[in-house]
Amino acid sequence: MAAAPERMETQPRVVGFLCDWAVRSEGLLNPDDTVVGMPHVTVIRVPCSGFVKPGWLELALRSGAAGAFVCGCPMGDCLNREGNWIMEDRIDQLRKRLSRQKVDPERIAFFAYGLHEREQFLQAVADFVDRLRGSGGKQ
Amino acid sequence: MYRRLLLALQSATLRLDTWVNRVLPQDFNPLYYTGGLANLFLTILVVSGILIFLYYEPSLEGAYASVEFLTHHVPYGVVFRGIHRYAADAYLVAILLHLFRNWFTDRYREARDSQWLSGMFLLVVSGFAGFTGYLLVWDERSQLLTSLTTQALRSVPLIGGWLERVFLGGPGVSDTTLPRFLFLHIGPAMTLYVLLWWHYVRLRHPKIWPPAVWVLFSLGLLFILASALPAASGPPAQPGASPEGFQVDWFFLWPYVLARWTAPGWALALVVALVVYGMVIPYTLRETPEQRGLRALGQAVVVEENCTGCELCYYDCPYNAIYMVPSPYPGKSRAAANRKLLAVVVDSRCVECGICIGACPFEALELPRMLDKDVQQRIRRGAGAAAPVAS
Numbered sequence A: 001m002a003a004a005p006e007r008m009e010t011q012p013r014v015v016g017f018l019c020d021w022a023v024r025s026e027g028l029l030n031p032d033d034t035v036v037g038m039p040h041v042t043v044i045r046v047p048c049s050g051f052v053k054p055g056w057l058e059l060a061l062r063s064g065a066a067g068a069f070v071c072g073c074p075m076g077d078c079l080n081r082e083g084n085w086i087m088e089d090r091i092d093q094l095r096k097r098l099s100r101q102k103v104d105p106e107r108i109a110f111f112a113y114g115l116h117e118r119e120q121f122l123q124a125v126a127d128f129v130d131r132l133r134g135s136g137g138k139q
Numbered sequence B: 001m002y003r004r005l006l007l008a009l010q011s012a013t014l015r016l017d018t019w020v021n022r023v024l025p026q027d028f029n030p031l032y033y034t035g036g037l038a039n040l041f042l043t044i045l046v047v048s049g050i051l052i053f054l055y056y057e058p059s060l061e062g063a064y065a066s067v068e069f070l071t072h073h074v075p076y077g078v079v080f081r082g083i084h085r086y087a088a089d090a091y092l093v094a095i096l097l098h099l100f101r102n103w104f105t106d107r108y109r110e111a112r113d114s115q116w117l118s119g120m121f122l123l124v125v126s127g128f129a130g131f132t133g134y135l136l137v138w139d140e141r142s143q144l145l146t147s148l149t150t151q152a153l154r155s156v157p158l159i160g161g162w163l164e165r166v167f168l169g170g171p172g173v174s175d176t177t178l179p180r181f182l183f184l185h186i187g188p189a190m191t192l193y194v195l196l197w198w199h200y201v202r203l204r205h206p207k208i209w210p211p212a213v214w215v216l217f218s219l220g221l222l223f224i225l226a227s228a229l230p231a232a233s234g235p236p237a238q239p240g241a242s243p244e245g246f247q248v249d250w251f252f253l254w255p256y257v258l259a260r261w262t263a264p265g266w267a268l269a270l271v272v273a274l275v276v277y278g279m280v281i282p283y284t285l286r287e288t289p290e291q292r293g294l295r296a297l298g299q300a301v302v303v304e305e306n307c308t309g310c311e312l313c314y315y316d317c318p319y320n321a322i323y324m325v326p327s328p329y330p331g332k333s334r335a336a337a338n339r340k341l342l343a344v345v346v347d348s349r350c351v352e353c354g355i356c357i358g359a360c361p362f363e364a365l366e367l368p369r370m371l372d373k374d375v376q377q378r379i380r381r382g383a384g385a386a387a388p389v390a391s
């Protein structure tokens, strides 16, 4: 953890939203919303992935994040029936809007992982960070 | 204790999902479509039922023969009969999976209790229709089921005799009995559609069909079953005889196994107790969301002066909790002055999911305990912008 501050400069910053019902989140996050062991990744827990406003993802990019993502439950298992389908749609539209504005749409991601899939979720986030770094990191 | 049991069951249900998802793509996991599967089998039942109805003769002398005629002389009659029988079993399995899934994944209480209650009614009416179906064949099994049911009804205090008359369509098994049974089979089947309206009235776009692959697979499976294990009648009913054993369909006829072991009245009492318990399940755990370890964020609230009446929240709310009403007065803000409609949240339907907040482009909806401005601040902090940036 001591090396974190330097590492943070080289790792692209990412802001994500995680549904309360998706990945089990005990011990996943620090009090300041960062993921334990990934100080460059901030995860804000939301009641349902469908709660996320596309505007918030844009705000994250505008405020300096290299990427932003939303993670909901497996498709079909949304507690609120439709939240993750709706969110997936909204993200598609946001991506189109971003590419019209000459912003790389790959900076936005959508994941779907269930209660028992924390490892896969963390792996997906790590891969996302890698992809962002590969494509030029910060902007 | 009970609460911890439910949590363990929830965890197990989701673990099962993970396994299925390893084999099938997520979109095809049948456990995500149990309601749709139930509806599919119900539809198959109705269609095959109409075909059987065309040949059925509701009379003591003719019923057995008409079913035999259908089975042996009508082309593919045996297949349709088999499909009707096995679809009924599959239907019940689907409903029960649906029931337990909704129970264990906590989708049954508070704003969702109306779906649960209507579901219990669907279950009861379905079970009843399944049982009366076995009476129509009028073989030995039908006769035995009739006499056990009559005994059970007679043991009901006060109204027992009346119930028996209603069930048999007369003071005893007579010419009017089978027409009555036919009604008791088809009447409940039609009632299901009324109950389904209640079941869906608070759901936006209910997923009433499983993915096409599953429709084809289920149909194929039913055809194969119906051809490989043809549905058959027992020996015909004899007036005055009292048959002993019968072949049990465990899905619909289990109370009758019990009725044979103990008194028929007890079997009836047990069924009634189970149903009543099922109906109070949503109200058994009187805990606040905090006690359940949830963050209760409060029901969605419309910020009146920002709402433009665009209806986007209305289209996205999965529980039909948002109504668009004529904008009641010329508001003070610009949005209010120009709109025709205003969004209103119906509190008793709102499950606090916040999906409408994600839908609203005008910051006109909020969850009271997770406000837009606080989320924005956390985003800026996470993104590395120390001071708020103008947007």
Ligand code: HEM
Pocket (backbone or CB within 6 Å): A079, A080, A081, B034, B035, B036, B038, B039, B042, B095, B098, B099, B102, B107, B108, B112, B115, B116, B117, B118, B119, B120, B122, B123, B126, B192, B199, B203, B205, B206, B207, B208
């Ligand atoms: C005739 C049998 C039934 C059919 C065809 C049926 C069908 C459905 C369908 C299509 C949905 C919507 C699912 C979605 O779009 O996500 C649903 C929801 C629901 N059903 Fe049923 N159902 C039946 C019986 C039952 C029974 C027996 C119960 C439990 C007692 C039940 C409890 C529920 C609940 C609680 C929901 C709401 C789920 C949620 O809010 O996410 N249903 N049903």
Ligand code: SF4
Pocket (backbone or CB within 6 Å): B299, B300, B316, B317, B318, B319, B320, B321, B322, B345, B349, B350, B351, B352, B353, B354, B355, B356, B357
């Ligand atoms: S929070 Fe919004 S979308 Fe969710 S049920 Fe309530 S009104 Fe509907």
Ligand code: SF4
Pocket (backbone or CB within 6 Å): B302, B306, B307, B308, B309, B310, B311, B312, B313, B314, B342, B343, B359, B360, B361, B362, B363, B364, B365
């Ligand atoms: S989405 Fe927002 S602006 Fe549009 S009707 Fe709903 S509350 Fe009003």
